[in-house]
Amino acid sequence: MAAKESSFDIVSKVDMQEVDNAVHQAQKEIENRFDFKGSKSSIERSNEEIILVGDDEYKLNAVTDILQTKLVKRGVSLKALEYGKIEPAAGGTVRQTIKIKQGISQEHAKTIVKLVKDSKLKVQASVQGDQVRVSGKSKDELQAVIRMLREADLPIELQFVNYR
Template structure:
């Protein structure tokens, strides 16, 4: 039995799941009766992880957003990981949504501080865009997992490499 146990906290999102959710949302757009006759589009930029939604109606733009987010949730992508970048009004209404798939330094510091303030017997360290948590007891690691989930950060946090 190992003397120390550890796991990593990351915000990585499976790119294939994002693509699948995008394709499902596009299919639903084609079949929705309430969107017939209204110009609506969904695009996805893989390099920047940005969804570009556009519609001729602001109400239908909100429907597009709801469809996309529901498909992402069904693919186990947390809705907190979707951040609204910009919203444009005009002849066409446009909305840009970014998928946040990495832990920024501010969020990493916040997670690290919450772990230290919990007074659990664990050590945590920031390693690039992930946080390594080490402890002698697995129960303490599970407590850290619950603590981090309850922080309600705008990230799709996952725990991996539990050893």
């Protein structure tokens, strides 16, 4: 009788409800702040993107700071954001699109699998779509993998789910 295998999945998901809440809070703050009176600055979310508009780059940076503060307060990792170029927009304003990254890219998944293999722990890691499954006989070794990945400075936010 083989020892029971345990496993968990490594995912990178963003709670879009929290993103919406943060965007609404940031929009309210911009509407109420004295330094934004008469400004065309705004924030909106459409699908997997947040679109920031500012009167100029200085105002756009202020809008970005407000948004980041609200996201962090709501538990959304800033690692999930991919900033586009700042570009001119209508009415002399500037616009920046921020993509919200969901899932683990193939490139990051390969990096995670390599880190797990290099750790010399007796576990297997396999890429499954936009997530990575790690399995092994020892729960202590699985927890060691989680600890190691939390300490690794990866450019994406990871969550560890379906631990069984």
